[in-house]
Amino acid sequence: MPRINWNLTVTVTPLLLWLVFGTICVIYAVMSWIMVYHWDTFGYNVKHKLRVKLIYFVVSVIMLSAMALLIWLYGATLK
């Protein structure tokens, strides 16, 4: 039986990755604004709100920074 073997070339450039990353950042900013608006407007316990914001933003920033670092690394490995 003949073995199927295709060669596909899809060039993933750092610019494309930065564009995808930018889109994710915009979605993240909109979602975060909506959630923070609700916590601030309808939530009442200041301690709760501060703790949740701290956890949410610290972890998110770590993930976004890791993504930015990986894109930079990807660009660097191409050179």
Next chain:
Amino acid sequence: MIQLNSDEIVVFEIRKHWFYIFWRALALLIVTAIIAGGVYLAVYFSSRYFQLNIGGSYEIIFALGFLAVLLIAWMSFFAFWTKYYLDYWVVTNERIVDVDLMGFFHQETAVVRLDQIQDVTIRVNGFFQNIFGFGTIQIQTAGESREFIMPNITNPEGVKETIFRLQNEAMEKPKKVEIAV
């Protein structure tokens, strides 16, 4: 936040049981693992049949995709948590206030006065509700909306007892009657 009357005090606030949010978090975790694992396995097995040249490191692209899925799962978890956090009941010595976040930018508040309560029914249904001690409280009222439902409440028996005690106290309390002269 609700506005209290002059001699009204908050007796307790109650939310849905933590199991409600835990269940959603678990489902989210499973979906994230399936997406990440599925993509990894798809790339691994498809490499037998075709070669994909992306021009750079596959590992970095995969790690990026995984992080993106993780970030979306993280945001989704907090969207669930927001719904959980902003859905609550406030029981005062005069009434029960149901604050319900129906969706983003849509909050509804319903009130039932303690003297309008006719009957309180508890429904603890299924394995998890019995093991973790939560259930649904149904309050029949004499008001316009005949039924007031508090689903997945922690310790429904205790809540029912407290509601009855507060209702008795509210009934015994002499009512202020203002007479216009």
